[in-house]
Amino acid sequence: MSEVIHKDNKKSLSKIVDDLTKPLKRHYGFTPWILFLTAIMALGIWAYIIQIRDGLGVTAMRDYVSWGLYIASFIFFIATALIGMLISAVLGLIGIKWITPIARIAEMIAIGFAMWAGLIIIFDMGRPDRVLNIFLHGRIQSPIVWDITVVTTYVAISLILYLLPLIPDIPFLKKTMTDQPKWKQKIYAVLSFGFKGHTEQYKLIKRLTRIMAILIIPVALAIHTVTSWLFALTLRVGWDSTIFGPYYVTGAFVTGGAAVLIAMFIFSRDFRLKEYITDFHFDKMGKLLVLLMLVYLYFNINEYLVPAYKMKTLDEHHLFGLFTGKFALMFWTVQLGGLIIPIILMLFKKMRRPTPSLIIGIAVVTGAFFKRYLITIPTLLHPHLPIQNVPAEFSTYWPTAFEWSITMMAVAGAVLIITILAKLFPIMPIWEIAHEEGITNEEINKFVEEKNN
Amino acid sequence: MKSKNTHAEKNNKKSTSRRNFLKKGLLAGAGTVLGAGVVGSFDAFAEGGDSIKVLGPDGKILTVDKSHLKEIGARTEAQMQTEGRTGIPGRRWIKVIDLGKCRNARMCVAACQHAHQLKPEQYHVNVLRMDREGETAPFFMPKPCQHCDDPPCTKVCPVDATFKRQDGLVLIDNERCIGCRFCIAACPYSARIFNWTEPRDAEKYKDVEYDVELNVPQKKGTVSKCLFSADLLREEKMPYCVTACPNGVYWFGDENENAVTNGTTKETVNFKKLLKDNAAYVLLPELGTKPRVYYLPEKNRLFPYKYNGSTELKKEHNS
Numbered sequence: 048m049s050e051v052i053h054k055d056n057k058k059s060l061s062k063i064v065d066d067l068t069k070p071l072k073r074h075y076g077f078t079p080w081i082l083f084l085t086a087i088m089a090l091g092i093w094a095y096i097i098q099i100r101d102g103l104g105v106t107a108m109r110d111y112v113s114w115g116l117y118i119a120s121f122i123f124f125i126a127t128a129l130i131g132m133l134i135s136a137v138l139g140l141i142g143i144k145w146i147t148p149i150a151r152i153a154e155m156i157a158i159g160f161a162m163w164a165g166l167i168i169i170f171d172m173g174r175p176d177r178v179l180n181i182f183l184h185g186r187i188q189s190p191i192v193w194d195i196t197v198v199t200t201y202v203a204i205s206l207i208l209y210l211l212p213l214i215p216d217i218p219f220l221k222k223t224m225t226d227q228p229k230w231k232q233k234i235y236a237v238l239s240f241g242f243k244g245h246t247e248q249y250k251l252i253k254r255l256t257r258i259m260a261i262l263i264i265p266v267a268l269a270i271h272t273v274t275s276w277l278f279a280l281t282l283r284v285g286w287d288s289t290i291f292g293p294y295y296v297t298g299a300f301v302t303g304g305a306a307v308l309i310a311m312f313i314f315s316r317d318f319r320l321k322e323y324i325t326d327f328h329f330d331k332m333g334k335l336l337v338l339l340m341l342v343y344l345y346f347n348i349n350e351y352l353v354p355a356y357k358m359k360t361l362d363e364h365h366l367f368g369l370f371t372g373k374f375a376l377m378f379w380t381v382q383l384g385g386l387i388i389p390i391i392l393m394l395f396k397k398m399r400r401p402t403p404s405l406i407i408g409i410a411v412v413t414g415a416f417f418k419r420y421l422i423t424i425p426t427l428l429h430p431h432l433p434i435q436n437v438p439a440e441f442s443t444y445w446p447t448a449f450e451w452s453i454t455m456m457a458v459a460g461a462v463l464i465i466t467i468l469a470k471l472f473p474i475m476p477i478w479e480i481a482h483e484e485g486i487t488n489e490e491i492n493k494f495v496e497e498k499n500n
Numbered sequence: 501m502k503s504k505n506t507h508a509e510k511n512n513k514k515s516t517s518r519r520n521f522l523k524k525g526l527l528a529g530a531g532t533v534l535g536a537g538v539v540g541s542f543d544a545f546a547e548g549g550d551s552i553k554v555l556g557p558d559g560k561i562l563t564v565d566k567s568h569l570k571e572i573g574a575r576t577e578a579q580m581q582t583e584g585r586t587g588i589p590g591r592r593w594i595k596v597i598d599l600g601k602c603r604n605a606r607m608c609v610a611a612c613q614h615a616h617q618l619k620p621e622q623y624h625v626n627v628l629r630m631d632r633e634g635e636t637a638p639f640f641m642p643k644p645c646q647h648c649d650d651p652p653c654t655k656v657c658p659v660d661a662t663f664k665r666q667d668g669l670v671l672i673d674n675e676r677c678i679g680c681r682f683c684i685a686a687c688p689y690s691a692r693i694f695n696w697t698e699p700r701d702a703e704k705y706k707d708v709e710y711d712v713e714l715n716v717p718q719k720k721g722t723v724s725k726c727l728f729s730a731d732l733l734r735e736e737k738m739p740y741c742v743t744a745c746p747n748g749v750y751w752f753g754d755e756n757e758n759a760v761t762n763g764t765t766k767e768t769v770n771f772k773k774l775l776k777d778n779a780a781y782v783l784l785p786e787l788g789t790k791p792r793v794y795y796l797p798e799k800n801r802l803f804p805y806k807y808n809g810s811t812e813l814k815k816e817h818n819s
Contacts, residue, residue: 101697102695102696102697102698102720102721103679103694103696103721104696104697106696108696109696110622110684110690110692110693110694111690113681113684113685113694114681114685168680171680171681172678172679172680172721173677173678173679173680173681173694173695173720173721173722173723174677174678174679174719174721174722175678175679177659177676177677177678177679178678180659180661180676180678181658181659181678183659184659184660184661184676185658185659186657186658186659186660188655189655189656189657189658189659189682190656190682191656191658191680191682192658195658277682277685278685280656280686281652281656281685281686282652282686282688282787282789283685283688360633427685430688430690431688431689431690431784431787432628432643432689432690432783433628433629433630434690435626435628435629436621436623436626436627436628437621438621441621
């Protein structure tokens with residue numbers, strides 16, 4: 048079934064350009080928002096300085112729970128970043144049309160979260176001053192080296208996938224943003240890469256985007272599979288699992304899908320783009336999310352039910368901690384509130400409308416964050432040999448204010464990157480939307496020329 | 501001529517320029533006959549004529565001019581790094597722990613923590629109270645690093661900071677460790693610890709030159725672990741924990757010689773026979789790590805234990 052959007056109500060090019068460039072100039076609420084994010088980040092920077100000075104002892108991590116909130120956040124960030132690949136690459140390549148106004152938003156989320164995922168790993172390091180050792184003495188056998196390789200590659204390809212389809216939008220910006228500061232215009236001048244609107248150039252950009260979209264699929268699968276292997280390649284109960292790769296990848300799509308729903312709501316309201324991100328898009332995205340959540344639920348059943356049926360001694364300790372023990376409240380809240388109830392609700396069309404989508408999206412993303420916490424911490428509390436002769440704090444874990452501050456800095460940082468990108472460039476490809484409205488390249492070129500004079 | 505290398509002697513840190521010079525010029529080991537071009541810090545350079553008999557590397561007695569011999573002082577950090585990474589040639593260190601003898605005296609723990617600059621809650625070797633399934637009686641089990649022949653920890657290290665040596669030991673280089681703690685996650689024996697804050701007596705050890713075979717001084721933000729007292733092994737002494745035990749729990753030796761010596765009684769026995777006669781086993785063999793630490797079962801234990809029933813360390817200081 049082919050979808051033709053806005054069929055009945057064609058928009059003129061000048062309206063599209065106007066609608067999509069206006070939010071870049073309109074700044075009410077922008078300064079307080081940036082100040083808010085900066086304040087969170089300032090607190091995080093202060094916490095990190097203390098952590099550098101006093102050591103990782105300011106966290107709640109100790110010799111048994113030696114990975115904590117930072118590593119859990121790292122998986123969460125990588126997971127959220129993965130949605131860029133699913134939407135702009137997989138759905139784009141198989142020709143799904145409704146993603147046009149969403150693809151760039153997904154790509155912005157990918158860039159923001161992937162970049163900060165890399166930084167969180169640095170926050171977790173005992174000796175961040177020795178980070179270059181990874182290049183000086185790197186061992187190709189270590190999954191950490193694989194992870195660093197794929198994360199940087201993913202960030203690079205995501206940036207290219209963001210910038211390439213942006214090129215044909217630059218002429219519009221050059222013409223409409225003449226009242227904006229010089230540095231902005233300089234950025235636009237550089238990023239136009241000499242684009243003149245020739246048919247050949249459009250073809251070239253489409254071809255390059257296609258190549259990049261194909262390239263990003265294996266890289267994105269690798270990035271999250273390798274992240275899951277940081278755990279699955281150890282001999283620990285709860286991590287020693289063969290399905291961790293697909294389990295993480297499907298979980299990542301759920302997280303990212305819900306994040307896109309939240310972003311769609313915020314952008315369509317705040318940027319006044321309801322005509323572009325319509326109920327139709329929320330409905331489609333909601334359906335996609337249900338599908339992703341069902342697949343993830345299937346992996347959850349496999350991951351917990353199979354060992355629970357056998358109840359090997361160590362699995363038993365681990366699983367009872369989750370099902371009925373001290374992690375039970377978090378576990379069931381996450382599984383029910385962050386997965387099962389959202390699936391049931393989103394099966395109904397009413398629940399796929401914008402406002403319910405936002406609420407469900409927030410529940411799913413929050414659940415996804417604590418799911419990563421539940422994957423990381425309980426396992427470390429159940430080593431093969433007993434935890435003994437250590438202070439009581441060694442056999443429990445709840446993150447300290449320092450850990451929360453630094454993690455919140457990462458969240459604020461990722462949101463800040465998304466905010467800045469959304470304020471510098473249109474959040475949807477003007478030219479692709481114009482094409483979908485039946486506007487030809489000649490008309491676009493003519494329009495750009497006109498404005499120039 | 502054996503290199504002596506205790507704490508006190510190493511306390512005088514050499515200047516950087518001298519160390520760099522020594523790195524280039526003096527990587528030769530004990531008793532090496534120096535070539536003509538090598539200039540070093542040996543004393544008897546000017547003296548000629550006197551000859552001396554030394555044991556050559558091939559086991560033959562050599563007669564060499566005294567002026568060609570190098571005086572070996574404290575080893576330099578570079579030397580310690582190079583030798584520390586390769587290990588002691590021809591050796592395959594092995595430890596046997598007799599669980600029937602352990603009475604939780606914890607002298608091994610104390611000696612180890614003293615030698616390796618560890619806090620009371622930091623263990624290279626920990627004595628655990630073990631409870632098996634069902635009606636079996638509890639017993640105490642000293643748990644050092646198992647120095648696995650297929651170590652899961654060295655596999656995952658991104659920077660080769662922790663490594664397996666020829667002589668079977670698994671060491672950690674805290675000058676290189678980036679503090680990612682992947683090795684801690686990977687170790688199924690929970691044998692590794694981390695310096696979450698400044699190590700014990702950090703001020704006192706500030707100028708001590710780093711010895712990778714002792715892992716002292718400990719460094720904030722890096723991993724530490726049991727080293728089988730590689731520094732003592734180089735001096736042909738037994739590890740700190742082994743000699744500290746009052747109950748004869750530990751046997752230590754060289755698999756190649758097929759002999760292990762008891763740290764308390766100094767009795768030396770046939771290693772393989774000891775294992776065979778006492779039904780020795782290794783910890784978690786199903787994980788495929790191939791430990792170099794063997795356990796003799798907890799039979800004929802000496803009851804009752806002096807034991808207060810607590811396995812939790814009371815907080816002695818704020819860390």
